[in-house]
Amino acid sequence: MKRFLLAATAALVAGPALADMTVEIPFTAEIAGAPFACTESYAGLGSAETEVQFLDFRLFVSSANLIAADGTRVPVALDQDGAWQIENIALLDFEDGTGSCANGTPQVNTTLRGTVPEGDYRGLEFEVGVPFDWNHGDPTTAPAPLNLTAMFWNWRGGYKFVKIEFSPTMPSGMSMAAEGHSEDATHGQGPRGWMLHLGSTQCAAPEATTPPSEACANPNRIAVALPDFMPGESTVVIDPAVVVAGADLTQNTPETSPGCMSFNNDPDCNTVLPRLGLAFNAFPAEEQMLVSMR
Amino acid sequence: MAPLLILGASAVLAAVFLPRDEVPAETVAARPAILDAFRWPMPAWMPPPPVPDDITVTPDLVDLGRHLFYDARLSVDGQTACASCHQQELAFSDGRPVGVGAHGTIGHRNSPSLTNVGYMPTLTWANPHFTTLEFQALVPMFGTEPVEMGLAGQEEALFARLAADPYYAEAFPAAFPERPAPDLYTITRALGAFQRTLISLNSPYDRATYYGEADAMSDAARRGQALFFDHRLECYHCHTGALFSDNLQTARTPFPENAFHNTGLYNIGGTGAYPAGGLGLYEFTGVASDMGRFRTPSLRNVAVTAPYMHDGSIATLEEVIRHYAAGGRTIPDGPHAGAGHENPYRDSLITGFEISDAEIADLTAFLESLTDQDFLTDPAFADPWPDGHPANANRVMPLN
Numbered sequence: 001m002k003r004f005l006l007a008a009t010a011a012l013v014a015g016p017a018l019a020d021m022t023v024e025i026p027f028t029a030e031i032a033g034a035p036f037a038c039t040e041s042y043a044g045l046g047s048a049e050t051e052v053q054f055l056d057f058r059l060f061v062s063s064a065n066l067i068a069a070d071g072t073r074v075p076v077a078l079d080q081d082g083a084w085q086i087e088n089i090a091l092l093d094f095e096d097g098t099g100s101c102a103n104g105t106p107q108v109n110t111t112l113r114g115t116v117p118e119g120d121y122r123g124l125e126f127e128v129g130v131p132f133d134w135n136h137g138d139p140t141t142a143p144a145p146l147n148l149t150a151m152f153w154n155w156r157g158g159y160k161f162v163k164i165e166f167s168p169t170m171p172s173g174m175s176m177a178a179e180g181h182s183e184d185a186t187h188g189q190g191p192r193g194w195m196l197h198l199g200s201t202q203c204a205a206p207e208a209t210t211p212p213s214e215a216c217a218n219p220n221r222i223a224v225a226l227p228d229f230m231p232g233e234s235t236v237v238i239d240p241a242v243v244v245a246g247a248d249l250t251q252n253t254p255e256t257s258p259g260c261m262s263f264n265n266d267p268d269c270n271t272v273l274p275r276l277g278l279a280f281n282a283f284p285a286e287e288q289m290l291v292s293m294r
Numbered sequence: 295m296a297p298l299l300i301l302g303a304s305a306v307l308a309a310v311f312l313p314r315d316e317v318p319a320e321t322v323a324a325r326p327a328i329l330d331a332f333r334w335p336m337p338a339w340m341p342p343p344p345v346p347d348d349i350t351v352t353p354d355l356v357d358l359g360r361h362l363f364y365d366a367r368l369s370v371d372g373q374t375a376c377a378s379c380h381q382q383e384l385a386f387s388d389g390r391p392v393g394v395g396a397h398g399t400i401g402h403r404n405s406p407s408l409t410n411v412g413y414m415p416t417l418t419w420a421n422p423h424f425t426t427l428e429f430q431a432l433v434p435m436f437g438t439e440p441v442e443m444g445l446a447g448q449e450e451a452l453f454a455r456l457a458a459d460p461y462y463a464e465a466f467p468a469a470f471p472e473r474p475a476p477d478l479y480t481i482t483r484a485l486g487a488f489q490r491t492l493i494s495l496n497s498p499y500d501r502a503t504y505y506g507e508a509d510a511m512s513d514a515a516r517r518g519q520a521l522f523f524d525h526r527l528e529c530y531h532c533h534t535g536a537l538f539s540d541n542l543q544t545a546r547t548p549f550p551e552n553a554f555h556n557t558g559l560y561n562i563g564g565t566g567a568y569p570a571g572g573l574g575l576y577e578f579t580g581v582a583s584d585m586g587r588f589r590t591p592s593l594r595n596v597a598v599t600a601p602y603m604h605d606g607s608i609a610t611l612e613e614v615i616r617h618y619a620a621g622g623r624t625i626p627d628g629p630h631a632g633a634g635h636e637n638p639y640r641d642s643l644i645t646g647f648e649i650s651d652a653e654i655a656d657l658t659a660f661l662e663s664l665t666d667q668d669f670l671t672d673p674a675f676a677d678p679w680p681d682g683h684p685a686n687a688n689r690v691m692p693l694n
Contacts (some may be wrong), residue, residue, distance in 0.1 A: 084548070102553070102554070103554065106547050106549075140339070140536035144547060147535075148548075154525065165642070207516065207520070252645075275577055
């Protein structure tokens with residue numbers, strides 16, 4: 001054992017032949033091409049062309065690789081900053097707690113920061129989501145950023161991979177409730193918010209507080225490939241407008257979660273998850289339309 | 295010496311986060327200085343609460359805070375201690391709709407449980423400016439609207455009263471060697487330190503969840519747990535994490551998380567208004583959409599903290615569940631009449647749901663499984679003063 005440790009130490013000291021270089025991968029949030037801000041309203045979203053404000057805009061990304069000149073995938077070793085990045089997982093947080101993002105945090109995080117071996121790279125791949133091995137741990141004891149309650153989902157079901165929340169506003173500034181735009185006879189009101197919560201579903205486990213032992217039936221992690229991404233030049237763009245373009249943000253199917261929260265009983269996800277590159281019930285996956293670059 | 299202060303030799307080496315059951319039982323008669331390091335009364339899986347930079351938690355400081363917490367001499371009528379609205383058997387709440395202060399003054403808010411209060415990034419039901427227990431302590435002591443302990447303008451008399459007590463004559467210098475007298479700084483720091491030790495993480499839910507004792511929870515409680523964490527009821531969206539609240543700050547979280555919600559409790563005249571004196575975050579921001587937004591309470595020990603809501607206006611857990619099932623409370627007549635579900639500022643996650651009586655019973659059983667009997671009876675949190683002492687002889691308690 002001792003010999004093994006010594007050998008391992010020697011290997012670490014010897015280090016890689018190539019020096020590492022730092023990389024910072026910038027992300028930006030946009031709504032139909034306009035810069036995202038908690039203090040702005042955005043017109044024309046969803047199939048009913050609703051004007052909305054935002055309540056939240058956060059997502060987890062993981063397993064980022066830059067593509068080397070020879071085509072090999074080179075993992076970005078994320079800085080372990082004790083706040084936003086842990087292992088190969090990072091929380092991107094575009095809301096700043098102002099305006100309509102009332103329960104947000106002032107702190108924002110809009111880049112991935114890490115190192116790769118010196119080299120020429122073109123192309124970026126990553127996943128939107130938390131890897132299975134980390135997704136079903138105990139969120140109450142996890143390290144940052146996996147200990148932020150805002151991204152907790154239903155205990156061992158894992159985290160909200162994407163938390164983008166809209167609040168429809170009427171052009172008059174009146175609430176939807178006052179305008180009576182609702183067909184929800186049970187509760188008499190339309191939705192106050194339309195929440196896009198993406199996470200793994202149908203994760204078999206004996207209790208809500210015990211982890212699944214096998215992969216969830218619907219992992220719902222989004223694979224993103226941006227082959228033209230140039231480190232130092234390109235920016236990754238997160239824009240949910242096209243993803244929700246087929247959903248009526250003024251309506252919610254009764255007795256389902258407000259908006260689309262990934263659950264298989266919710267028809268409000270029918271047009272949404274496919275555009276995240278994910279199959280949903282009988283609706284096949286399309287190309288993911290949440291993430292692009294420029 | 296309080297049981298909290300029992301420290302063994304291994305504590306010197308083993309840091310301050312030993313699980314409760316690993317604490318050596320023997321006491322140390324002559325305590326080396328290093329043993330003054332405080333050991334949080336908590337399991338290893340939970341990070342300790344954050345502590346302001348100017349405070350070093352020591353057993354002496356906590357012990358002083360506990361004596362102050364139970365001392366009715368901290369009030370203008372000599373009958374009102376912190377404990378007069380925060381009784382241990384009730385998880386440091388008081389069982390009344392709203393608190394009662396000195397001279398029987400009726401308060402404005404339901405006395406909140408102090409369970410795990412050190413992890414709350416803001417204090418009280420809705421004030422975003424109370425970010426430390428030390429600052430918040432000034433309000434019950436010196437506030438006048440309403441009077442709680444009624445000490446406004448009385449501080450010199452208070453300091454003299456405390457300085458004359460033989461216990462305090464030793465305890466203040468022990469806790470504050472550099473600043474050995476009772477004053478606003480030392481009193482509030484000690485009260486804050488004691489309150490941070492009020493950590494409750496040993497309920498049947500915890501034993502089932504963290505210690506593998508599945509039988510600790512009844513079948514009904516486990517059915518209720520499945521409902522609680524299911525998206526149909528959405529309970530967990532706000533009541534999440536170790537505290538069952540979306541407000542949390544620990545020594546390991548990178549920054550505090552604050553969340554306030556309008557749950558559709560009122561909608562006076564259809565305007566969204568809440569009753570005067572209980573407007574929520576709006577009182578402090580003046581922003582219309584902050585009307586009726588209150589901090590999400592922890593659900594730990596919730597079964598012993600009735601009545602519920604910021605104004606104690608719901609008597610039982612069953613009624614609370616029915617309130618959420620309806621997606622808001624409708625008050626048919628009277629000065630507060632209005633349909634809470636139609637409150638324009640109601641939180642978008644309060645949508646309502648259908649639930650059977652049997653499911654309500656199961657969900658209630660789950661909420662009852664969050665009751666930590668050890669916390670309610672732990673002698674480390676109990677009144678340290680002997681019966682009949684001037685600190686408690688005239689003290690009024692909610693349960694007598």
